Amino acid sequence: MRYYDNVVDLIGNTPLVRLRNVTAGPAMVLAKVEYLNPGGSVKDRIALRMVEAAEKAGLLRPGGTIVEPTSGNTGVGLALVAQLRGYRCVFVCPDKVSEDKRNVLKAYGAEVVVCPTAVAPEDSRSYYNVSDRLANEIPGAWKPDQYSNPNNPRSHYETTGPEIWEQTEGRITHFVAGVGTGGTISGIGRYLKEVSGGKVRIIGADPEGSVYSGGSGRPYLVEGVGEDFWPVTYDRGICDEIIEVSDKDSFLFTRRLAREEGLLVGGSCGMAAVAAARVAEAAGPDAVVVVLLPDGGRGYLSKIFDDGWMARYGFLSAEGAEATVAELL
Numbered sequence: 001m002r003y004y005d006n007v008v009d010l011i012g013n014t015p016l017v018r019l020r021n022v023t024a025g026p027a028m029v030l031a032k033v034e035y036l037n038p039g040g041s042v043k044d045r046i047a048l049r050m051v052e053a054a055e056k057a058g059l060l061r062p063g064g065t066i067v068e069p070t071s072g073n074t075g076v077g078l079a080l081v082a083q084l085r086g087y088r089c090v091f092v093c094p095d096k097v098s099e100d101k102r103n104v105l106k107a108y109g110a111e112v113v114v115c116p117t118a119v120a121p122e123d124s125r126s127y128y129n130v131s132d133r134l135a136n137e138i139p140g141a142w143k144p145d146q147y148s149n150p151n152n153p154r155s156h157y158e159t160t161g162p163e164i165w166e167q168t169e170g171r172i173t174h175f176v177a178g179v180g181t182g183g184t185i186s187g188i189g190r191y192l193k194e195v196s197g198g199k200v201r202i203i204g205a206d207p208e209g210s211v212y213s214g215g216s217g218r219p220y221l222v223e224g225v226g227e228d229f230w231p232v233t234y235d236r237g238i239c240d241e242i243i244e245v246s247d248k249d250s251f252l253f254t255r256r257l258a259r260e261e262g263l264l265v266g267g268s269c270g271m272a273a274v275a276a277a278r279v280a281e282a283a284g285p286d287a288v289v290v291v292l293l294p295d296g297g298r299g300y301l302s303k304i305f306d307d308g309w310m311a312r313y314g315f316l317s318a319e320g321a322e323a324t325v326a327e328l329l
């Protein structure tokens, strides 16, 4: 019989898919499709590695509770692993996270606490502070803290990086990813630089207004990426270049990925793909650009994929939305 012992064994080993329609120029652009992880995002990888390390260190014991500030994806990964091992989960989300995403966490049996987005990180209502308080008050609580846990970048150093190197047979020349906690780009970037002797160029993609591209943390709408502080998990020496992408470009490109490539993915994927397309346009014919797409698009149907929502924020003209409907009739 051919089967997996449990759903956690499905984490990792995601495929690379060539982008053919949304990029210009002779360079090859390959997308690492992370929504094919069982929890639907790249975050399954760090969840598993962080829980295993906490169990080994005695920080998480039978009957314990996992408390984490998460925009949704890390929560799904943690909930999925926690289910199988009998832990309770309490997640703290900023209010900009879509209701769909919060409901997914609840569906996995997690409890969800919602906090305001538009307050400073040091504010007692910020999702960082609320999660700290809960972690201190709940007996047997363990806070993975994806923003400072070395097992976050380590999971990518040990799995995602080697997968990309093997899948491209060492021919990768550029790696592009969005930066949130920085775990993805720091872990993969370090592995690829080591294994290639520094030849692979590492490019971060960042929302306009976030600290990584020189901003102050001004609010932007793209979810899961950008920060208003410098997390420990981000290696400030890893990126050779940071490309800043507007919400509008990120969301329009996200829609193109669905329509032109058949990849229904999230807004941070569109953001990273915009950066990858810019890199590919400037690169030569031998370039192999790998872009990591962190999650799927189903959690954003009432936002990025909704014409009315896009028009309300000025990302799509009302005429544009109507023209699309007219085309279909």
Ligand code: PMP
Pocket (backbone or CB within 6 Å): 071, 073, 074, 178, 179, 180, 181, 182, 183, 184, 185, 223, 224, 225, 266, 268, 269, 294, 295
């Ligand atoms: N995109 C999405 C949708 C995410 O949830 C995250 C994680 N915050 C990222 C991108 C960024 O990944 P990382 O935290 O590893 O930098």
